[in-house]
Amino acid sequence: MIHLVGIKRVFQVGDEAVHALSNVNMTVDAGEYIAIMGPSGSGKSTLLNIIGLLDRPDKGVYRLEDMDTTDLTDDQQASVRRHKIGFVFQFFHLVPRLTAAENVELPLILAGVEPAERRSRVQAALSALGLSGRAKHRPDQLSGGQRQRVAIARATIMQPRVILADEPTGNLDRTSGKNVVQSLEDLNRKGMTLILVTHDPDLGSRASRKVVMMDGRISEDTGAS
Amino acid sequence: MKTEDVIQFSIRATLGYPTRTLLMILAMSIGVASVILLTALGEGARRYVTREFSSLGTNLLIVLPGRSETTGGHPPLVGGTPRDLTLEDALSLTRSSAIRRVAPITVGSAPVSWKYRDREVTILGSTSELFEIRDLSMAQGRFIPSGDPTRGAAVCVMGYRLKKELFGNQSPLGEWTRIGDRRFRVVGVLAKKGQSLGLDMGDVVVAPVASAQALFNTSTLFRILVQANSRDAIPKAKKAILGIIRERHEGEDDITVVTQDAMLSIFDRIFTALTLSVAGIAGISLAVAGILIMNVMLIAVSQRTTEIGLLKAIGAPGRQILRLFLAESAILSLIGAAFGLILAFFGTWALARAFPSFPITVPVWALGAAVGVSLLTGLVFGVLPARRAAKLDPAQALSRR
Structure with a gap:
């Protein structure tokens, strides 16, 4: 489903060119559960951003479901993100002035879904994550674990093919972290591809496939064919 | 994304930052x-001046001694007058069929006294025709009588305020007053008419022109x-006036004829220009509000x-972000404009209460222009911040907490 061939990404930091990714090749099949691991600055997040179309590679080809994404316009990329990709972030990134339900509703609003349908889908998504009672709460009235589950509901409301999670438990205590991971794994069991970036070896070992990054290259890939 | 969702999202965003929103609305509403x-x-002011001129009377022409190239305004203040206008000049004008009435006017100042009270007032020497020409009305008695203008009777008519000050509540009719070194009998009191052309008709004495x-x-x-x-x-x-006077003044064009219409149209133009320029000056405050909107939106x-x-x-293209932020500044401008309208309404109401004689009116075009310009300001000054938002690199934006 995801094919990365010869991906290169260079950042200019002052006078110095930092090679965040150099010649990364990777193939992901639909329904996989992958943990990307590695030390800080090894390029994990950059890789995730490129898979999520938040960043463009300087060199290389990225095919998502047999579509070359490198020459898509801004609008087309946004449409791909809207329909095929769901993001979960370390810092949740919920809009603070909106309620939990409104945060989950955002992707539907951007996609122009009718209000009546929006309401029922938001309700279903919230109750699937055990958040029905919290729909009217604003993010600052929720616990960290609840916030992350709201974020997961938002990431999955459009039924994407891939969930990209960047350190989803990095800002949570152990129990709520475990809850969040279970929620994500449930989604994976229902067929969504799950790619998560983590520091946590315990979390990494739960994944069926482990990709270790080092200095912008993949140094170890348990699923490489 | 649906338009109503864009509006709703933007309104939620403005409500999310009440201080910022209030500041912007305040600036815009003041503008x-x-x-x-x-x-x-x-x-x-334009209406006030127009009204004042109309109250002079209708179809009026004013003949001034001396030649002047201007078509309105003051009579020439400096420079010699070759030949004075005389009562005979004035009376000869009645020959023209285009002229209905002629009122010669001589003006001076003299003390007017009755019993122990006296006051220095403007004495207006004229004929009975002044009554119709100036569209005057009487509070008491009658105007100075018609008759041979060259022979002045010792009668006078006074303005209502002068009457009050000299006679109080007593009737002045038939009383003898002293004006300068002569005695005049009061035959009437003018009704309140207000000012016209700087001469307060409440504070004058009108006497036959020959007597004055x-x-x-x-x-x-x-x-x-x-x-x-x-x-x-x-x-x-x-034309007739110029012809008759030229004939009488040995072929010299030494008078100036000013028509009321010419003066009216000049003042009308002046005050329209004045209104536009004040509106322009006030427009600067709108521009200031626009710059404030830009700054606040950049901070936002x-x-x-x-x-x-x-x-x-989650799938919004840059175009969409641009629309959201533009909608936000447009909504803020419109709310500000709405409050501005309310503020202006109370302002004009208060001014109208404070100065009842001043015909303060809001021109309809000003309402539309103010709201339109504020919306335009919001959009124009909203473009820069909105573009900045649209161009934001999402990967970088999300990497901070």
Whole structure:
């Protein structure tokens, strides 16, 4: 489903060119559960951003479901993100002035879904994550674990093919972290591809496939064919 | 994304930052209110002047001694007058068929006394025709009688305020007053009419022109008021006046004829220009409000960096972000304009209460222009912040907390 061939990404930091990714090749099949691991600055997040179309590679080809994404316009990329990709972030990134339900509703609003349908889908998504009672709460009235589950509901409301999670438990205590991971794994069991970036070896070992990054290259890939 | 969702999202965003929103609305409403109030003042001044001129009388021409190239305004203040206007000049004007009435006017100042009270007032020497020409009305008694204008009777008419000050509540009719070194019998009191052309008709004494000339020991006239037969006859009357006086003054064009219409149209133009320029000055405050909107929106963009990054991550293209932020500044401008209208409404109401004689009116075009310009300001000054938001790199925006 995801094919990365010869991906290169260079950042200019002052006078110095930092090679965040150099010649990364990777193939992901639909329904996989992958943990990307590695030390800080090894390029994990950059890789995730490129898979999520938040960043463009300087060199290389990225095919998502047999579509070359490198020459898509801004609008087309946004449409791909809207329909095929769901993001979960370390810092949740919920809009603070909106309620939990409104945060989950955002992707539907951007996609122009009718209000009546929006309401029922938001309700279903919230109750699937055990958040029905919290729909009217604003993010600052929720616990960290609840916030992350709201974020997961938002990431999955459009039924994407891939969930990209960047350190989803990095800002949570152990129990709520475990809850969040279970929620994500449930989604994976229902067929969504799950790619998560983590520091946590315990979390990494739960994944069926482990990709270790080092200095912008993949140094170890348990699923490489 | 649906339009109503864009509007709703933007309104939620403005409500999310109440201080910022209030500041912007305040700035915008002050701008809009000042544009409307100042144009209302300008328009009021224009109407005031027009009304004053109309109250002079209808189809009026004013004959001034001395030649002047201007078509309106003051009589020439400096420079010699080759030949004075005389009472005979004035009376000869009645020959023209285009002229209905002629009122010669001589003006001077003299003490007026009755019993122990006296006051220095303006004495207006004229004929009975002044009554119709100036469209006067009487509070008591009658106006100075018609008859041979060259023979002055010892009668006078006084303004209502002078009457009050000299006679209090007593009737002055038939009383003898002393004006300068002569005695005049009061035959009437003018009704309240207000000011016209700077001369307060409440504070004058009107006497027959010959008596006034004798009083001031002069044979010249200050000016001659001429009423044409109709509006169409005004140019003909003007020509006739110039012709008759030239004939009488040995072929010299040494008078100036000013028509009321010419003065009116000049003042109308002046005050319209004045209104527009004050509106322009007030427009500067709208521009200031626009710059404030730009600054505050720029701050909003940097405050909401992660929100923008998130919107991009969940599938909003840059175009959409641009629309959202433009909608936000447009909504803020419109709310500000609405408050500005309310503010202007109360402002004009208060001014109208404070100065009841001043016809303050808000021109309809000013309302539309103020609201339109404020919306335009919001959009124009909203473009820069919105573009910045649209161009934000989502990966970077989301990397901070």
